[in-house]
Amino acid sequence: MKLLVAVKRVVDYNVKIRIKPDHTGVDTANLKMSMNPFDEIAVEEAVRWKEQGKATEVVAVSIGPQAAQDTLRTALAMGADRAILVQTDAEVEPLAVAKILKAIAAEEAPGAVILGKQAIDDDSNQTGQMLAALLGWPQGTFISEASPDGNGRITVVREIDGGLETLSLATPCILTTDLRLNEPRYASLPNIMKAKKKPLDATTPEALGVDVAPRLVTLKVEDPPHRKAGVIVASVDELVEKLKNEAKVL
Amino acid sequence: MRALVLAEHDNRSLKPATHAAVAAAKQLGGEVDVVVIGHRADAVAQQAAKLDGVAKVLVADDPVFHELLAEPAADLLVGLASGYDALLAPATATGKNVMPRLAALIDVQQVSEIVAVIDAETFVRPIYAGNALATVKSTDAKKVITVRATAFAPAAETGAAAIEPIAAVADPGASRFLERRVTESVRPELTAARVVVAGGRGIGSDGAFALVSQLADILGGAVGASRAAVDAGFIPNDAQVGQTGKIVAPDLYIAVGISGAIQHLAGMKDSKVIVAINKDSEAPIFQVADYGLVADVFEAVPALIERLSA
Ligand SMILES: Cc1cc2nc3c(=O)[nH]c(=O)nc-3n(C[C@H](O)[C@H](O)[C@H](O)COP(=O)(O)OP(=O)(O)OC[C@H]3O[C@@H](n4cnc5c(N)ncnc54)[C@H](O)[C@@H]3O)c2cc1C
Ligand SMILES: Nc1ncnc2c1ncn2[C@@H]1O[C@H](COP(=O)(O)O)[C@@H](O)[C@H]1O
Numbered sequence: 377m378k379l380l381v382a383v384k385r386v387v388d389y390n391v392k393i394r395i396k397p398d399h400t401g402v403d404t405a406n407l408k409m410s411m412n413p414f415d416e417i418a419v420e421e422a423v424r425w426k427e428q429g430k431a432t433e434v435v436a437v438s439i440g441p442q443a444a445q446d447t448l449r450t451a452l453a454m455g456a457d458r459a460i461l462v463q464t465d466a467e468v469e470p471l472a473v474a475k476i477l478k479a480i481a482a483e484e485a486p487g488a489v490i491l492g493k494q495a496i497d498d499d500s501n502q503t504g505q506m507l508a509a510l511l512g513w514p515q516g517t518f519i520s521e522a523s524p525d526g527n528g529r530i531t532v533v534r535e536i537d538g539g540l541e542t543l544s545l546a547t548p549c550i551l552t553t554d555l556r557l558n559e560p561r562y563a564s565l566p567n568i569m570k571a572k573k574k575p576l577d578a579t580t581p582e583a584l585g586v587d588v589a590p591r592l593v594t595l596k597v598e599d600p601p602h603r604k605a606g607v608i609v610a611s612v613d614e615l616v617e618k619l620k621n622e623a624k625v626l
Numbered sequence: 627m628r629a630l631v632l633a634e635h636d637n638r639s640l641k642p643a644t645h646a647a648v649a650a651a652k653q654l655g656g657e658v659d660v661v662v663i664g665h666r667a668d669a670v671a672q673q674a675a676k677l678d679g680v681a682k683v684l685v686a687d688d689p690v691f692h693e694l695l696a697e698p699a700a701d702l703l704v705g706l707a708s709g710y711d712a713l714l715a716p717a718t719a720t721g722k723n724v725m726p727r728l729a730a731l732i733d734v735q736q737v738s739e740i741v742a743v744i745d746a747e748t749f750v751r752p753i754y755a756g757n758a759l760a761t762v763k764s765t766d767a768k769k770v771i772t773v774r775a776t777a778f779a780p781a782a783e784t785g786a787a788a789i790e791p792i793a794a795v796a797d798p799g800a801s802r803f804l805e806r807r808v809t810e811s812v813r814p815e816l817t818a819a820r821v822v823v824a825g826g827r828g829i830g831s832d833g834a835f836a837l838v839s840q841l842a843d844i845l846g847g848a849v850g851a852s853r854a855a856v857d858a859g860f861i862p863n864d865a866q867v868g869q870t871g872k873i874v875a876p877d878l879y880i881a882v883g884i885s886g887a888i889q890h891l892a893g894m895k896d897s898k899v900i901v902a903i904n905k906d907s908e909a910p911i912f913q914v915a916d917y918g919l920v921a922d923v924f925e926a927v928p929a930l931i932e933r934l935s936a
Contacts, residue, residue: 389889393754402758414870470726471735494870499753500738501722505696506730514801515696517723520863531804535863536719537817537872538636542804543695549800555853555870556863591735595748595761603895606916608907612929615901615919623899623916625821625878626845626934 377487377524377547378433379422381456382477383415385440385447386497399596402497411447414492416454416560417553421522422490423455424558430524431487433457437480439473441465445576452571453563459576464588470498472581472588474506479584481511486548488530493518493552504552514545520556627656627746630684630706632699632715632724633674637664637692640673642818643716645780647773651714652679652781653743654769659684660787661706663699665692676783683787688794693803694720700727701795707732707768712746717772717873729770736770737762741777755869756892775817776875776896809862813848816865821847821878824867824894827854828883828904828923835860837927838882844934850874850894852884868893883923886911903927 387393387402388410394403411419425431436451438444439462448459462476481489491504508515516522516532520540524530524547534541535554563571581588609615619626629651634641644660651658660674661684674683684706690698703724707713713728715721717739729736741759742750748763749771816822823845825838835855842849850872851865867874869892879897884890886902886909894900895914902915903926912918919926 387754392888393757395758402754469735471730471733474730496869497754499751499755499869500736502726502729502736502738505723505726508696509700509727509730514798515723515727516801517696518719534719536806537864539806539808539862539864541693541806544802544804546800554863556857591766592737592762592764595763597753597758597760600752600756600759600895603900603914605913606900606918608912608918608920612919612921612926612933615917616930616933618917619878619899619901623878625899 377431378435378484379425379431380481380484380486380489381415381418381422381434381436381451382489382491382503383419383436383438383447383451384412384495385409385438385444386412386495389413389496395597395599399598401594401597409443411450412492412495414494414553417555417557418490418492419451419454419456420558420560421553425524426455430526435460435484435486437462437477439464439468439476448576449571450563452574453568454561458574461576461578462581462584463578464581466588467590468588469590469592470500470502471506471591472586473503474510475586476581476584477507478510479586488547488549488551490551490553493554504550508550513549515550516543516545517552518554519551520554522551522557627654627712628710629654629656629658629712629714630710631658631660632703632721633660633662633670634716634718634720635662635664635667635670637667638669640670641718642780643718643775644674645677646775646778647714647716648677648680648781649778650740650743650773651712654712654746656711657681661686663691663694663702665689671789675787675789676785677787678782678785680785680787683789684792685789686792686794690794690797693806695801695803696723696727697798697801698795699724700731701798703728704731705795710768712769712771714771714773716775721772725770725772732768734766734768734770735764736772737764738772739774740771741774755888756895757888774873776873809864813842814846816848816850817872817874819848819876821845822850822874822876823847823880823882824850824852824884825855825860825882826852826884827858829855829860832860837923837931840931841880841927844931845878852890881911882927884911885909886914
């Protein structure tokens with residue numbers, strides 16, 4: 377079974393973002409960019425399946441600017457076999473990303489597409505579910521375990537609000553990763569070197585016939601209300617006194 | 627303007643996140659219906675009918691909906707979509723699973739986790755772990771929206787809507803439910819609790835995590851956790867609070883042995899009163915805490931438990 381993995385280039389999760397002074401968006405110039413953490417988990421899962429003989433090939437896809445090549449090289453260094461850059465400087469919304477991935481899935485015919493559950497920049501948590509809808513495939517979202525049974529089904533454990541849910545999905549299907557699925561590896565230097573020689577193809581949304589015109593218009597982007605630091609209390613007694621008499625929450 | 631809200635429930639009771647989603651739907655300015663998709667969920671429908679401002683409760687009751695899998699639920703909603711200008715759900719695990727599938731099926735770009743309604747097409751939503759608030763206008767003819775429950779005052783239960791059964795859909799069958807392991811707890815639900823006591827890596831072990839639970843019990847609260855505490859296995863994953871876990875906004879949030887990473891703050895910084903107990907006076911959590919106590923968990927929490935149970 378071939379696996380397709382979607383990887384997005386985002387502002388590194390450790391970086392504190394700044395809002396542009398004109399409130400038109402977030403200033404991402406000169407910030408450290410990385411692979412979306414949930415997508416690292418997706419790549420790791422796919423590569424493990426390949427190492428375990430449960431998958432035959434891992435293809436990483438990213439939709440974004442030329443620089444998203446770096447993200448794809450990281451996926452290749454982690455163990456993906458090939459990469460596809462769908463190059464565009466536009467900001468592509470989840471529905472359009474899903475349409476692009478659908479077009480690629482039509483060419484590649486994977487047994488499963490693995491995505492992150494959420495991109496940590498737009499925090500949408502939509503793309504995997506949308507792709508599943510467009511392809512008419514079943515979806516296993518927010519998964520913390522996945523085991524392909526070798527007979528065309530994948531058993532997944534999903535993180536839900538009250539606990540865990542186990543589903544059996546017919547392939548081809550869509551999976552989206554949660555934090556507990558695995559711990560992604562660091563790419564070793566030799567693998568980073570090897571990744572430079574792995575194939576990286578490029579295409580565009582236009583070539584795939586997908587209109588990426590945004591449906592949402594961002595009117596403004598602002599700082600959230602600032603929460604002021606309060607007081608440091610000296611003892612448990614003082615804390616209890618304040619919670620009772622000042623905050624009145626006890 | 628007509629809006630339809632997907633009810634959050636477990637076939638037995640309606641979850642409070644629904645009340646918030648109905649409140650958001652009302653702000654769109656038109657009629658609001660609720661749809662209960664479930665199996666033997668009469669009690670849920672009765673409860674939904676009481677929600678203030680709801681005109682009609684549609685009930686799709688069928689074994690195919692027992693677990694509310696995304697595939698049949700989205701198919702059902704597609705069938706209803708033509709009658710509505712907006713389709714909403716609370717941003718719960720279910721809402722997040724079903725609504726984007728629906729949105730793509732009707733070619734709509736969903737607006738996720740709104741925290742405010744400006745008008746029927748314009749919404750505010752957090753991005754970058756809540757470090758920015760974006761005001762976005764949807765240009766789609768229909769809106770598909772998920773609602774952050776903590777941001778809307780819940781609809782009251784003073785109404786009396788009509789209940790109307792609707793037909794189910796065929797099971798697409800590609801996805802089979804095997805089991806659900808629900809974390810049994812006598813404590814209030816994390817996202818609805820008035821008090822949340824949350825523990826982090828600083829607690830050190832799952833044995834010691836009992837201190838956090840004890841403190842929560844004395845206060846009649848729920849237990850939350852940082853990602854590090856969940857990853858370490860101190861407590862099940864559904865207790866994770868944060869950007870990629872649960873969003874909470876209780877009257878009182880007590881963070882114990884939690885450093886206050888932005889991903890954690892994203893899930894709790896709208897709490898009314900925040901208390902932080904951490905032995906590191908430089909921990910970022912103190913920058914959002916109303917009351918900080920620089921102390922060792924193992925001294926402060928037992929003392930707090932003793933003081934409060936006295
Ligand atoms: C994609 C992604 C998503 C994430 N999502 C979330 C999320 O939803 N929620 C979340 O919480 N995190 C999330 N994280 C993780 C987040 O970045 C932090 O790593 C995590 O919140 C840290 O947890 P912590 O504060 O318990 O641990 P630490 O940062 O290790 O802090 C432990 C704290 O305990 C204190 N301490 C230690 N011993 C004691 C003692 N004896 N007494 C008192 N204090 C003590 C220390 O001073 C320290 O401040 C996410 C990360 C990524 C990359
Ligand atoms: N531009 C993109 N390129 C590649 N994958 C993407 C892109 N945008 C979203 N994805 C995938 O979809 C997941 C969910 O993103 P989102 O729906 O935006 O929260 C991400 O974790 C990625 O796996």
